Amino acid sequence: MSWLDDFDDDDEPEFDETDVRVRPNPKANRPRTKRRPAHSDARIARVLGVDRGRYTVLVDEDEPDERTVLAARARELRKTAIVTGDRARIVGDASGDEGTLARIVGLEERTSLLRRSADDTDQVERVIVANADQMLIVVAAADPEPRPRLVDRYLVAALDAGIRPLLVVTKTDLADPAEFLSHFDGLDLEVFTSGREQMPLERIGAALVSHSTVFVGHSGVGKSTLVNALVPDARRAIGHVNVVTGRGRHTSSSTVSLRYRGDDGNGWVIDTPGVRSFGLGHVDPANILRAFTDLAEVAEECPRGCTHLPDAPDCAIVEAVEEGRLGPGGAARLDSLQRLLETFAEKSQKPGA
Ligand SMILES: Nc1nc2c(ncn2[C@@H]2O[C@H](COP(=O)(O)OP(=O)(O)O)[C@@H](O)[C@H]2O)c(=O)[nH]1
Numbered sequence: 001m002s003w004l005d006d007f008d009d010d011d012e013p014e015f016d017e018t019d020v021r022v023r024p025n026p027k028a029n030r031p032r033t034k035r036r037p038a039h040s041d042a043r044i045a046r047v048l049g050v051d052r053g054r055y056t057v058l059v060d061e062d063e064p065d066e067r068t069v070l071a072a073r074a075r076e077l078r079k080t081a082i083v084t085g086d087r088a089r090i091v092g093d094a095s096g097d098e099g100t101l102a103r104i105v106g107l108e109e110r111t112s113l114l115r116r117s118a119d120d121t122d123q124v125e126r127v128i129v130a131n132a133d134q135m136l137i138v139v140a141a142a143d144p145e146p147r148p149r150l151v152d153r154y155l156v157a158a159l160d161a162g163i164r165p166l167l168v169v170t171k172t173d174l175a176d177p178a179e180f181l182s183h184f185d186g187l188d189l190e191v192f193t194s195g196r197e198q199m200p201l202e203r204i205g206a207a208l209v210s211h212s213t214v215f216v217g218h219s220g221v222g223k224s225t226l227v228n229a230l231v232p233d234a235r236r237a238i239g240h241v242n243v244v245t246g247r248g249r250h251t252s253s254s255t256v257s258l259r260y261r262g263d264d265g266n267g268w269v270i271d272t273p274g275v276r277s278f279g280l281g282h283v284d285p286a287n288i289l290r291a292f293t294d295l296a297e298v299a300e301e302c303p304r305g306c307t308h309l310p311d312a313p314d315c316a317i318v319e320a321v322e323e324g325r326l327g328p329g330g331a332a333r334l335d336s337l338q339r340l341l342e343t344f345a346e347k348s349q350k351p352g353a
């Protein structure tokens with residue numbers, strides 16, 4: 001027995017004991033609770049990334065001796081998902097020296113949580129990112145073709161998690177995004193367009209300052225290309241087409257936090273691999289409506305429990321649009337709202353969702 005017993009390695013790779021300093025434990029027969037300190041000496045560290053059961057955490061953030069430290073999670077956290085963005089309580093060797101391993105003994109309460117849904121093939125809900133306050137939805141104007149419905153799902157997930165959505169359309173050198181963008185006319189949504197040789201790095205950068213922004217979107221849309229341009233030392237792998245197989249290979253397979261350093265301040269950028277879907281099972285429709293500022297105001301006149309869908313009786317928004325009271329864009333905004341509400345409704349009717 002040694003202090004290594006406190007690590008959970010059940011679902012993790014072989015642990016090479018030569019990697020760490022192992023000291024014999026003369027009190028191996030004492031009850032576990034006694035051997036485990038109360039962790040009052042724990043310090044808070046930001047989880048930057050996870051790789052095969054090992055966490056890279058940032059210790060003494062913004063202090064002169066800020067450093068990254070490798071950590072494993074304590075056995076008592078076996079059932080706890082620890083993800084990029086988490087604020088972890090760590091104990092043990094936090095020097096960051098080669099061959100050392102700190103131990104995560106707890107997590108600070110999360111301010112937000114982005115989950116990937118259980119989908120048709122995967123019933124397990126997975127946590128992607130903790131504590132993000134912005135979501136940059138990345139879609140390509142072409143290659144792959146943009147799908148408004150997919151963006152709807154991201155939007156609903158963001159709005160429900162209390163995360164502010166932003167949208168960037170990449171590859172505008174390949175196609176005009178205007179038609180696609182018209183789907184989001186009604187939303188209070190900051191939109192960027194980006195193309196080869198003309199990435200709006202200053203505008204996107206300004207939006208990143210003082211925020212923790214998770215980049216989401218299908219594999220191949222250009223997330224890592226953007227991250228590399230915004231964070232010069234990021235070196236995120238860019239997808240390329242394998243000349244032998246002809247198939248696309250998108251090599252950024254893990255989620256990592258990277259620091260954005262701008263002229264006006266810093267922020268955190270979280271690059272994710274292609275995330276296909278988010279859990280929409282517990283979405284509150286009021287959170288969706290809230291993103292449509294003008295429609296939300298009109299909705300106060302709606303009957304109780306109004307769905308705001310096309311068949312809703314006496315819906316004040318539907319009536320206002322029909323009477324032209326919401327201006328020329330009113331119909332488009334109502335359409336966007338209804339699409340998002342329907343996305344939510346379909347999801348929540350799915351058994352087990
Ligand atoms: N034409 C064009 N290609 C782009 C643009 N942005 C990224 N790409 C290409 O799209 C492919 C996928 O990019 P990547 O950043 O790996 O996408 P990710 O999977 O979302 O991280 C790469 O071949 C990039 O060079 C763009 O604005 N225009």
Ligand SMILES: [Mg+2]
Nearest residue numbers: 223224237252
């Ligand atoms: Mg990538």
